[in-house]
Amino acid sequence: MQFHLNGFRVGDPAIEPATEGVHRPEMPDTVDVLIVGSGPAGLVLAAQLSHFPEITTRVVERRAGPLLMGQADGVACRTVEMFNAFGLSERLLRESYWVNETVFWRPDVNDRGAIKRTGRVQDTETGLSEFPHVIVNQARIQDYLMDAMRRSARRMEPDYDLEVVAVERDDAFEYPVLVTLRHTDAPRLGEELTVRARYVVGCDGARSQVRAAIGQTLRGDAANHAWGVMDALAVTDFPDIRLKTAIQSASGGNLLIIPREGGHLVRFYVDLGDVTPHNRDTLKQITVERIIATAQRILQPYTLDVKEVAWFSVYEVGQRLTDRFDDALAVDGSERDPRVFIAGDACHTHSAKAGQGMNVSMQDAFNLGWKLAAVLQGRSDSDLLRTYSGERQPIARELIEFDKEWSAMMAAPPKDADRPEAGGVDPAELQAYFVRAGRYTAGVATRYRPGVLTGEPTYQTLASGFTIGTRFHSSPVIRLADAKPVHLGHAARADGRWRLYAFADAGRSALHALCEHLVSSPDSALRRVTPKDADPDSVLDLRAVLQQAHGDVCLEDLPSLLLPRKGRYGLVDYEKAFTNDAATDIFDERGIDRERGALVVVRPDQYVAHVLPLDAYAELGAFLHPIFRMN
Numbered sequence: 001m002q003f004h005l006n007g008f009r010v011g012d013p014a015i016e017p018a019t020e021g022v023h024r025p026e027m028p029d030t031v032d033v034l035i036v037g038s039g040p041a042g043l044v045l046a047a048q049l050s051h052f053p054e055i056t057t058r059v060v061e062r063r064a065g066p067l068l069m070g071q072a073d074g075v076a077c078r079t080v081e082m083f084n085a086f087g088l089s090e091r092l093l094r095e096s097y098w099v100n101e102t103v104f105w106r107p108d109v110n111d112r113g114a115i116k117r118t119g120r121v122q123d124t125e126t127g128l129s130e131f132p133h134v135i136v137n138q139a140r141i142q143d144y145l146m147d148a149m150r151r152s153a154r155r156m157e158p159d160y161d162l163e164v165v166a167v168e169r170d171d172a173f174e175y176p177v178l179v180t181l182r183h184t185d186a187p188r189l190g191e192e193l194t195v196r197a198r199y200v201v202g203c204d205g206a207r208s209q210v211r212a213a214i215g216q217t218l219r220g221d222a223a224n225h226a227w228g229v230m231d232a233l234a235v236t237d238f239p240d241i242r243l244k245t246a247i248q249s250a251s252g253g254n255l256l257i258i259p260r261e262g263g264h265l266v267r268f269y270v271d272l273g274d275v276t277p278h279n280r281d282t283l284k285q286i287t288v289e290r291i292i293a294t295a296q297r298i299l300q301p302y303t304l305d306v307k308e309v310a311w312f313s314v315y316e317v318g319q320r321l322t323d324r325f326d327d328a329l330a331v332d333g334s335e336r337d338p339r340v341f342i343a344g345d346a347c348h349t350h351s352a353k354a355g356q357g358m359n360v361s362m363q364d365a366f367n368l369g370w371k372l373a374a375v376l377q378g379r380s381d382s383d384l385l386r387t388y389s390g391e392r393q394p395i396a397r398e399l400i401e402f403d404k405e406w407s408a409m410m411a412a413p414p415k416d417a418d419r420p421e422a423g424g425v426d427p428a429e430l431q432a433y434f435v436r437a438g439r440y441t442a443g444v445a446t447r448y449r450p451g452v453l454t455g456e457p458t459y460q461t462l463a464s465g466f467t468i469g470t471r472f473h474s475s476p477v478i479r480l481a482d483a484k485p486v487h488l489g490h491a492a493r494a495d496g497r498w499r500l501y502a503f504a505d506a507g508r509s510a511l512h513a514l515c516e517h518l519v520s521s522p523d524s525a526l527r528r529v530t531p532k533d534a535d536p537d538s539v540l541d542l543r544a545v546l547q548q549a550h551g552d553v554c555l556e557d558l559p560s561l562l563l564p565r566k567g568r569y570g571l572v573d574y575e576k577a578f579t580n581d582a583a584t585d586i587f588d589e590r591g592i593d594r595e596r597g598a599l600v601v602v603r604p605d606q607y608v609a610h611v612l613p614l615d616a617y618a619e620l621g622a623f624l625h626p627i628f629r630m631n
Contacts, residue, residue, distance in 0.1 A: 078443025
């Protein structure tokens with residue numbers, strides 16, 4: 001962590017100096033971005049935008065205050081990587097339950113009324129991420145994000161007790177989106193106010209008013225299967241109660257056990273059977289006692305004594321998706337710049353079995369946030385915002401298809417060798433599918449297709465382990481200036497900057513030539529995108545990784561661009577150059593061409609945008625030109 005760049009100051013360095021005159025007045029007449037909903041998607045977006053003091057962002061929420069008990073709880077490896085960019089991963093990892101293994105139980109072949117452990121697998125494939133899959137209450141996730149907002153220069157807080165009544169757009173105005181809000185608190189119940197916004201983002205859930213306002217509809221089908229879910233404190237002799245467990249019973253239904261943070265709390269997903277027109281209303285009235293009794297029946301011969309239920313619900317699995325995630329298509333069918341967006345459950349819903357709902361929703365917001373900032377800061381044209389729906393809607397569609405398969409398998413009874421006509425899923429098949437789907441459930445299977453923000457794989461062989469369109473897979477390195485072992489990907493923060501990772505060629509001549517070009521050439525992409533008088537890494541942040549051991553490299557031999565002067569005093573940034581970690585050679589681990597090196601271009605949301613040769617100056621400029629306004 002770097003601080004003191006613009007002068008020494010005492011106190012917690014994670015708290016940014018407040019923007020001059022910052023305070024919390026009533027809702028202003030105009031804002032740059034209005035976020036509707038303070039769930040995980042809304043707060044990731046707000047936390048990202050809060051670090052741009054010049055952008056006025058407000059979050060409105062119809063509830064009276066912060067969420068106290070959330071429904072979602074699974075945090076994928078990829079999401080922990082994202083949280084690291086917000087400076088929140090250490091806190092998350094300290095408090096959460098780590099999912100290390102998953103076990104599988106099926107009916108005992110000698111007594112089908114009882115269950116027996118039949119398999120155990122590592123939850124996350126070794127090397128898939130430097131972070132684990134963890135479990136923590138959704139409300140705590142939102143607490144972390146709100147703390148990040150409070151520590152930002154804007155000192156942001158959601159505006160509670162406000163619901164959306166109407167969203168209208170008129171491009172004749174500088175702030176073209178008119179939002180009518182209504183107070184839901186007792187002192188001002190029913191009072192309305194209006195605010196104009198440059199952009200509105202609906203993160204307001206499956207019953208989204210913002211979605212309705214832009215004419216989008218969730219389309220899809222229910223799986224016609226009900227599950228009860230409860231968070232409980234219980235005493236049991238079931239031996240795997242502190243492991244993620246998938247149980248198939250012969251006749252009692254299926255059960256998914258998810259241990260929770262704190263060492264005692266456990267979440268139970270209890271199979272309540274098929275939903276029909278005749279029992280749908282009855283299922284909605286199911287009591288927690290019925291859920292407990294069903295779990296007890298599935299766990300036989302083991303006992304379950306539930307002492308306290310912190311939360312429970314009954315839901316029907318459904319997978320639904322909107323056609324697009326913005327209002328770029330007008331009512332008359334003409335194309336226009338998007339001004340209103342939807343994210344998370346407002347545009348895609350699915351079951352909880354794969355643990356992806358909250359994770360994908362937050363990734364929606366992370367994708368959109370840096371794009372809004374780039375446009376509002378004038379660094380990019382508004383066309384950039386069209387890529388949000390174009391990238392995220394196909395990802396949500398893939399999630400829906402995966403969720404349909406996984407939910408169906410989780411709901412199916414185990415096959416019975418004595419009754420093959422009854423159908424069902426072989427428990428071994430369930431376990432094998434879980435292993436195959438590991439990259440997906442870890443959140444690292446997302447791959448953006450070639451487009452404006454994702455290059456063609458012409459030079460992919462130069463860095464085969466950094467697949468274009470996938471997230472930047474971090475690896476250990478040694479920071480040259482202070483010999484500190486670090487993860488290369490952890491240099492990236494959620495600050496809207498692009499990263500250029502230059503992996504040095506064998507003789508370092510191509511690396512030196514690249515740095516000289518970026519500093520001196522009139523055609524330098526770095527010079528052309530960097531605002532006048534701004535720090536040289538304010539838009540494109542160049543980092544270099546050398547092949548030699550850190551003891552064999554002299555700091556004074558680095559190009560000046562890798563020791564940039566920044567801030568009000570022109571202080572030197574010593575954290576731009578890295579060398580190989582002896583224990584983990586990043587050049588071997590990520591398939592980097594040792595002779596030629598490689599330039600890996602990474603987007604602000606940590607996805608690999610391009611892989612180029614170190615001397616591909618024209619190609620770099622051509623790729624960045626449609627994304628940025630060039631000087």
